[in-house]
Amino acid sequence: MVDIGTSPKKAIILLSGGLDSSTVAAQAIADGYKAIALSFRYGQRHERELLAARQVAAALNIREHFVVDVNLAQWGGSALTDDNIAVPTEGVQLGEIPITYVPGRNTVFIAIALSLAESKGAEAIYLGINAVDYSGYPDCRPDYLEAFQNLAALSSKVGIEGNAPKLIAPLVMDSKTDIVRRARLLGVPIELTWSCYQGGEVPCGVCDSCRIRDKAILEANGIIAT
Numbered sequence: 001m002v003d004i005g006t007s008p009k010k011a012i013i014l015l016s017g018g019l020d021s022s023t024v025a026a027q028a029i030a031d032g033y034k035a036i037a038l039s040f041r042y043g044q045r046h047e048r049e050l051l052a053a054r055q056v057a058a059a060l061n062i063r064e065h066f067v068v069d070v071n072l073a074q075w076g077g078s079a080l081t082d083d084n085i086a087v088p089t090e091g092v093q094l095g096e097i098p099i100t101y102v103p104g105r106n107t108v109f110i111a112i113a114l115s116l117a118e119s120k121g122a123e124a125i126y127l128g129i130n131a132v133d134y135s136g137y138p139d140c141r142p143d144y145l146e147a148f149q150n151l152a153a154l155s156s157k158v159g160i161e162g163n164a165p166k167l168i169a170p171l172v173m174d175s176k177t178d179i180v181r182r183a184r185l186l187g188v189p190i191e192l193t194w195s196c197y198q199g200g201e202v203p204c205g206v207c208d209s210c211r212i213r214d215k216a217i218l219e220a221n222g223i224i225a226t
Helices: 019-030 048-059 105-120 142-154 176-186 208-220
Strands: 009-014 033-041 064-069 124-126 166-168
Touching: 009 019, 009 105, 019 033, 019 048, 019 124, 019 176, 033 048, 033 105, 033 124, 048 064, 105 124, 105 142, 142 166, 176 208
Parallel strands: 009 033, 009 124, 033 064, 124 166
Antiparallel strands: none
16 A cells, blocks of 8 residues: 555545545546545434544554535435434335435535645545445536536636546445455455434444445355345
């Protein structure tokens, strides 16, 4: 693994503490970047993920880690930010955007990441978005990422100068099982990551995120067929 203390180039990592974001953090380091982690306290019921983000950052020797407060729970609109909306437990419904979608979340997060990247002179922003096992979220698709890359080139001093940070989503077309395998190859401490949508100290095992994660780990272990 690269010595991130001497690496000449920097990348901002959107680090939620989940499996995907932790894997892209390790991937950025393997790609030769000094990683700067960025996490958000946005009123999520599963704020437990922020502990996981801190633990993963420490395990990967990421020395700069910013946690930004953006309270999207003020207006709710999602099971993740409104305690009056139950987290679904019946599994992913094909063709439907689930109630766990948080309106505008990735747009807000990437905009802040662009600000941090410009301030820190970072060349890249690594994102754990995924368009395969993504539970139907519209802001996890390649065309969304492409549109935001165009915005990055137009919305900042570095962009106008032709040096906009590159938005990198190495997992965007991977299955969750492939992500588990990649995480293991990169030495990600999977046991420290947190994927559950519910608050609490123990994963619920029945929310969409838990179901997708648990199935992928079983497939990666060869316990069930892919």
